[in-house]
Amino acid sequence: MRIVKSPTADLFDSLADTRQRTEPLAEGAAILRAFATADAPTLMASLQEILAAAPFRHMTTPGGFRMSVAMTNCGAAGWVTDLTGYRYDRTDPLSGLAWPPMPQPFMRLATTAAAAAGFPEFEPDSCLINRYDPGARLSLHQDRNERSDAAPIVSVSLGLPAVFLFGGAKRKERPRRVLLASGDVVVWGGPSRMAFHGVAALAEGNHPLTGLHRINLTFRQAL
Ligand code: MD3
Ligand code: FE
Numbered sequence: 319m320r321i322v323k324s325p326t327a328d329l330f331d332s333l334a335d336t337r338q339r340t341e342p343l344a345e346g347a348a349i350l351r352a353f354a355t356a357d358a359p360t361l362m363a364s365l366q367e368i369l370a371a372a373p374f375r376h377m378t379t380p381g382g383f384r385m386s387v388a389m390t391n392c393g394a395a396g397w398v399t400d401l402t403g404y405r406y407d408r409t410d411p412l413s414g415l416a417w418p419p420m421p422q423p424f425m426r427l428a429t430t431a432a433a434a435a436g437f438p439e440f441e442p443d444s445c446l447i448n449r450y451d452p453g454a455r456l457s458l459h460q461d462r463n464e465r466s467d468a469a470p471i472v473s474v475s476l477g478l479p480a481v482f483l484f485g486g487a488k489r490k491e492r493p494r495r496v497l498l499a500s501g502d503v504v505v506w507g508g509p510s511r512m513a514f515h516g517v518a519a520l521a522e523g524n525h526p527l528t529g530l531h532r533i534n535l536t537f538r539q540a541l
Contacts, residue, residue, distance in 0.1 A: 334500065340434070343484065343496070346470070346508020348435045354474050355501030357427055358527055361476065364421035365447065365533070368392045371418045372410050374449050380404065386454040387517075393420040393444040395540045397463060404463050406444060406540040420445055427503075428472045428537035435505035437470045442537035450480065450532040452522040458485055458493065458514045461538075469539035470507030476500050476535070477528025478520060485514035500527055 334355075341349040354361065374388035377399045391397060395406040396417045410417050424445055432440035448456075461471060475498040482504075485493035493514065498504070506513070520532055 336501070343504070344510045344513070347484075347504065347506050347510035347513075349496070349498075350431055350434060350503040350505065351499075352501040353431055353434070353503040354427055354476070357423060358476055358501055360423045361427065361474070361535070362527060362533075364423050367421065368418045368447070371415070372396075372413065374447075375412060386451075387456055388449040388451070388454075390447050391445060392418045392424065392447070393442065393540075395444045397444065397446045397538075397540070406463055424535065424537070427474065428535075431472050431474075431503045432470055432505055432537075435470070435507070437505065437507055440470060440472065440537075440539070442472070442539055444538045444540040446536045446538065448534040448536070450478070450517065450520040450534070451530065453519050455519040456517040458483060458489060458516040460512055460514055461536075462512065464538050464540045466539065467511050470505050470511060472537040473504045473506070474535040474537075475502045475504075476533040477525040478523045478530075478532040480520055480532050480534075481518035483516040483518060485516075487513060489514050500525060 336352050336355050338352045343349055372390045374390050376384050376388050378384055378401060379399055380403050395408050398407050398411060428442050429440055477500050479497055479499045482496045482498045483493035484496055485491050
């Protein structure tokens with residue numbers, strides 16, 4: 319059997335889906351499809367200002383491995399890893415200075431998305447910014463360096479799409495695969511907050527917003 323794609327299917331494939339809609343994912347977790355699409359250029363402009371003071375860097379895990387994902391932070395505290403462990407730090411180890419402040423467009427997007435998913439009190443003090451180049455991946459992990467697990471984590475995907483791996487409360491549970499595209503926002507609260515999760519190796523591509531990369535913003539109440 320030969321699968322022939324119609325010219326209309328090809329046309330649809332070439333157009334980004336900009337329809338905003340909510341997809342429940344699990345207890346406490348919701349995907350807000352295209353929630354950030356209209357704001358994406360503004361978010362990217364804010365990101366360039368952050369990068370001038372705190373550029374992307376490949377951090378080292380406590381086990382001595384170089385992370386394939388490049389990272390930086392903004393806000394009162396930033397997530398860092400080095401040979402001594404994982405932690406939130408008020409200073410950027412690269413500059414010795416405080417992380418750049420959270421830009422207002424970042425803060426507004428994170429709080430409106432959290433409110434839309436049922437978390438009106440969310441007030442992030444930290445944003446971890448991840449850059450994926452082709453082949454970069456994040457192995458299954460839990461986010462447990464934040465002071466409280468009562469607050470959700472809000473994630474914003476920009477640029478190239480990625481396959482997100484959403485597991486369960488135990489590492490051995492086989493993760494579901496969820497495609498996250500540019501503009502998609504996911505709110506992870508309630509029982510989903512401590513779920514194991516990761517990102518499959520990024521496929522090559524070119525996106526008008528980010529070029530050869532995927533950028534992910536994760537907003538946290540860390541302190
Ligand atoms: C589910 N980042 O930075 S965002 C991370 O796409 C991280 O860069 C991935 O995992 C990325 O820690 C995934 C989605 C995400 C973030 C935090 C979660 C999903 C989560 C916390 C609990 C459960
Ligand atoms: Fe995570």
